[in-house]
Amino acid sequence: MLDIRRVYISRWWHKKKSWIFFGILLFLVFVRFSKGSIYKDFYYFISKPFWPGQFQKEVILESLEKESLIKLNLLKKDNIRLRKILYLQESSNSDSISAAVISRKTGSWWRQIILNKGSKDGVEIGSTVIGPGGLLGRVNSTSLFTSSVTLLTSPQSKVGVWLDRVQINGLLVGSGDDYPNLILYSKNADIKVGDFISSSPASTLFPPNIPIGIVQSIHKPIKAKKTAKISLLANPQVIDWVQILKVKI
Amino acid sequence: MINFFTKKISIIFFIFVPIIFLWHPNWLGILGVQPYWPLFWLLPWSMINGSINGLIFGLFLGLILDSLTLDSNFTQIPGLILCGVLFGRIKLHSNIVLNHFRFGLICSFGSFLCGSFYFLQILFKNFSDGTFILFIPSVQNILAEVFLTGFFAPLICSHLFKMFKSSGRKVQQ
Numbered sequence: 001m002l003d004i005r006r007v008y009i010s011r012w013w014h015k016k017k018s019w020i021f022f023g024i025l026l027f028l029v030f031v032r033f034s035k036g037s038i039y040k041d042f043y044y045f046i047s048k049p050f051w052p053g054q055f056q057k058e059v060i061l062e063s064l065e066k067e068s069l070i071k072l073n074l075l076k077k078d079n080i081r082l083r084k085i086l087y088l089q090e091s092s093n094s095d096s097i098s099a100a101v102i103s104r105k106t107g108s109w110w111r112q113i114i115l116n117k118g119s120k121d122g123v124e125i126g127s128t129v130i131g132p133g134g135l136l137g138r139v140n141s142t143s144l145f146t147s148s149v150t151l152l153t154s155p156q157s158k159v160g161v162w163l164d165r166v167q168i169n170g171l172l173v174g175s176g177d178d179y180p181n182l183i184l185y186s187k188n189a190d191i192k193v194g195d196f197i198s199s200s201p202a203s204t205l206f207p208p209n210i211p212i213g214i215v216q217s218i219h220k221p222i223k224a225k226k227t228a229k230i231s232l233l234a235n236p237q238v239i240d241w242v243q244i245l246k247v248k249i
Numbered sequence: 250m251i252n253f254f255t256k257k258i259s260i261i262f263f264i265f266v267p268i269i270f271l272w273h274p275n276w277l278g279i280l281g282v283q284p285y286w287p288l289f290w291l292l293p294w295s296m297i298n299g300s301i302n303g304l305i306f307g308l309f310l311g312l313i314l315d316s317l318t319l320d321s322n323f324t325q326i327p328g329l330i331l332c333g334v335l336f337g338r339i340k341l342h343s344n345i346v347l348n349h350f351r352f353g354l355i356c357s358f359g360s361f362l363c364g365s366f367y368f369l370q371i372l373f374k375n376f377s378d379g380t381f382i383l384f385i386p387s388v389q390n391i392l393a394e395v396f397l398t399g400f401f402a403p404l405i406c407s408h409l410f411k412m413f414k415s416s417g418r419k420v421q422q
Contacts, residue, residue, distance in 0.1 A: 043271050
């Protein structure tokens with residue numbers, strides 16, 4: 001008897017399309033696990049002409065800026081000299097990197113900014129980012145040329161804060177809008193509208209005493225918690241330039 | 250070269266979806282919320298190429314967009330896959346004006362689905378931390394996104410649909 005065998009020529013692995021599909025899928029999985037660094041670097045290059053301060057009045061102000069920088073350096077030196085005389089620790093830190101905001105997502109679910117300095121410039125994951133006014137957030141991922149910052153308003157952000165007037169620690173939780181919530185685990189905490197909050201000395205994420213915001217409204221206490229809405233001092237919607245602190249906590 | 254671009258126009262637009270997602274033009278938003286950009290590409294693509302293609306490219310888009318957002322706990326993939334499959338089952342109406350409105354309504358519905366999926370994930374993750382804090386801003390976000398997506402969809406989707414369809418015809422010829 002002749003054994004008639006069917007010859008399958010159309011198995012899935014014979015099809016070019018299947019391999020292309022797997023190739024693309026593998027590539028995208030790689031992109032996912034590298035936290036989009038390829039895309040962010042690509043965006044870095046195409047958005048370069050539109051970065052803040054490239055063309056506008058920055059050109060005119062450049063010379064003024066140089067002058068004030070020289071003055072600042074002189075004052076810094078003076079400050080260090082006087083502090084040495086008084087045996088005080090140096091409070092000024094030069095370990096910061098200036099970066100421009102090249103992408104800004106300050107609405108909806110994703111509250112993040114992308115900066116034009118990355119691992120190439122020495123930015124590390126976990127570095128503190130401050131803007132004019134105070135604390136903005138924390139570097140969450142870096143690519144070669146860019147770094148992404150989780151803002152304090154992001155639902156993912158949870159930060160330990162310090163209320164100076166009441167001398168109490170609290171937790172600042174992002175809620176997906178522009179005003180993060182302050183949670184105090186004490187029902188009787190005497191907080192008032194207008195109270196100032198800063199980063200907690202007990203925090204393991206941020207250096208202490210960086211200004212964060214002021215209490216805008218206070219909710220009714222629920223169970224053992226007291227919550228309040230915080231108005232941030234540094235407004236991420238309008239900030240174009242930020243400082244990345246390289247300080248180890 | 251021009252021929253290549255005409256053939257692959259849908260893929261070129263696909264590459265630019267995450268770029269617009271990153272760009273996040275504030276002047277197009279309300280309350281800082283943007284339209285849900287990936288749906289503008291996914292709707293015409295799925296309508297032309299069917300549910301399976303919609304599912305696959307929903308997955309691809311979800312993978313890329315998840316890599317660009319920092320919330321590693323939450324994903325956009327389920328919403329986009331579901332939208333891809335649903336959009337693939339929609340047929341085009343003969344009336345052009347009606348089509349414009351349908352694009353708007355379908356995209357609004359898709360954005361509502363994706364937003365709700367995302368919100369459910371956030372709720373599930375933060376269940377113990379007092380969910381009431383998240384509820385009002387999240388509903389605001391979903392509604393603003395639904396409105397904006399529905400508002401821009403007739404303008405963008407109908408143009409993309411025409412372009413994808415004509416490039417498909419040229420390939421067949």
